[in-house]
Amino acid sequence: MSSEHEFDAGSNVGEDRLPGAESAARERTLGREVRGYALGLALAVGLTAASFWVRGTDLVYGPGLAMALLVLAVAQMGIHLIFFLHITTDPDNQNNVLALAFGVLIVCLIVFGSLWVMEHMNHNMAPMQELMQMQR
Amino acid sequence: MSTEALRAPPDPYQLGARLAGAHAPPQVTGRGAGGPAPKRIVVGYGFWIFLLSDVIVFSSFFAAYAVLFKNTAGGPTAQQLFDLHNTAVETGCLLASTFTCGMASLAVGQRSQKWTQLALLATGLLGLAFITLEAREFVSFVARGAGPSRSAFLSSFFTLVGCHGVHVTAGLLWLGTMMAQFYAKGFRQDIRHRFLCFSLFWHALDIIWVAIFSLVYLVGTLPPELLP
Numbered sequence: 001m002s003s004e005h006e007f008d009a010g011s012n013v014g015e016d017r018l019p020g021a022e023s024a025a026r027e028r029t030l031g032r033e034v035r036g037y038a039l040g041l042a043l044a045v046g047l048t049a050a051s052f053w054v055r056g057t058d059l060v061y062g063p064g065l066a067m068a069l070l071v072l073a074v075a076q077m078g079i080h081l082i083f084f085l086h087i088t089t090d091p092d093n094q095n096n097v098l099a100l101a102f103g104v105l106i107v108c109l110i111v112f113g114s115l116w117v118m119e120h121m122n123h124n125m126a127p128m129q130e131l132m133q134m135q136r
Numbered sequence: 137m138s139t140e141a142l143r144a145p146p147d148p149y150q151l152g153a154r155l156a157g158a159h160a161p162p163q164v165t166g167r168g169a170g171g172p173a174p175k176r177i178v179v180g181y182g183f184w185i186f187l188l189s190d191v192i193v194f195s196s197f198f199a200a201y202a203v204l205f206k207n208t209a210g211g212p213t214a215q216q217l218f219d220l221h222n223t224a225v226e227t228g229c230l231l232a233s234t235f236t237c238g239m240a241s242l243a244v245g246q247r248s249q250k251w252t253q254l255a256l257l258a259t260g261l262l263g264l265a266f267i268t269l270e271a272r273e274f275v276s277f278v279a280r281g282a283g284p285s286r287s288a289f290l291s292s293f294f295t296l297v298g299c300h301g302v303h304v305t306a307g308l309l310w311l312g313t314m315m316a317q318f319y320a321k322g323f324r325q326d327i328r329h330r331f332l333c334f335s336l337f338w339h340a341l342d343i344i345w346v347a348i349f350s351l352v353y354l355v356g357t358l359p360p361e362l363l364p
Contacts, residue, residue, distance in 0.1 A: 030242060037238040041231070048227055048349075052220070055354045062362045066355045073350035077343050084238055084339040092177050096184050103188035107195040114199035 040083025047076040176329060183333040187340045190303075194344055197296040201352065209287035214356035217282055219273070223353045226269045227345065230304075233262035234342040241335050247323050256315050259338070263308050270301050293352070300348060303341055310334050 051072045054060055060068055081087045087096055205214070240255035274294070277283065284294035314334050317327050355363070 030246065033242050033245075034239070037235060037242070040238075041235045044231055044234075048231065048346075051350055051354055052224060055220070055358075063364075065358055065362055066364055069350050069354050073346055076346045076350075080234070080339060080343045080346065084234055084342070085336060092173065095181050099181075099185055099188055103191055106192050110192065110195045111199045111202065114196075115202055118203040 036083060040079055043079045043083070044076055047072055047079065051076075175325075176332065179329045180332055180336065183336055187336060191340070191344070194296070194299065194347075197292070197299060198347065198351070201292040201296050204288040204292040205356065207288040209289075211287040211290065212280070212282045213360075214289070214293075214352075215359070217277060217280075218353050218357050220353060220357065222269060222273055223349050226266050227349050229262045229266040229269070230342050230345050233259045233266070234339055236262065237335050237338045241331070244318075244323060244328060244331055249318065249322075252318055253315060256311060256318075260308060260311050260315075263304055263311070263338075267301060267304050267308070270297070270304075274298070274301075297348060297352065300341070300344055303344075307334070307338055307341060310337070 051069055054065065054068050054072065081100075087093060087100060089097075236255050236258040240252055240259060243251035243255050277290075282290055284291050311334065314327075314331055317330070321327055
């Protein structure tokens, strides 16, 4: 049994990975695998090019540029997760998805929490020069 | 019409439904075939947990960079230092190497020594090109008096981007080891599991780089009045 279901690093050849997909008709072939990676590469290149284009253009509303770049970055990370790291809805992948969700939660807490706290501390702190004056 | 044909199709979301085969009902709860998950799944899950903890380490460096970004202490700012052409070439190298790493995974699936070695060699050379460009950038910053000790902004920049560079360097050593092991020991199951971990590591490094080039380089060089 283990040899039948043991498949290879990053390769889904011969294995139905999509629940709900008709297993026999849509068997994974090498050609399909290569096309999957090529599609992932094309999307990633497109999003990278879009990021650099957005950075250089004046067609996008200026104050929204940072948010636009953030959205493009998150989109590209999603593409990488799906096409390169093969995070799917497959039953074998459920643990990975849950771990990823927890990781994203922690990352958001660390990054946005730090920014939020430090923003308020900066706001409430006396300017550095006044502090120096007081210490003299 | 037989009762067989009238029965509802098996639920693909049911635990163990896939492993029990199309027609055999699951014999036990959980994984239909019984027993623990295949080793490949367990190995991948364990390494995925490590990668996520690594991502959390990077997230604290990102937070430090975002907080300290404006503390340039009168020294050079991101806008004065960063060269986006260099960043674009680095991004291209790393993206291409992630693709060739995927091709290496497929070559391993096909048990092709020649294509595995070729794809891994391409991955390694592209990674080497990336790390060389990054080292040149760091050296030029230090030569211009913008080393990590110049300001809090530069300390956090060198920590964040340097940590990614150290990961890529470690990945290159690992990649060389994998090439040697595939060559010397063939496509043994344990070697393939190691390679699965390596490919996950390499793809994850590219995900971190996506965040770095977007947020550190592209957002960092926006005019100050456009920053949030």
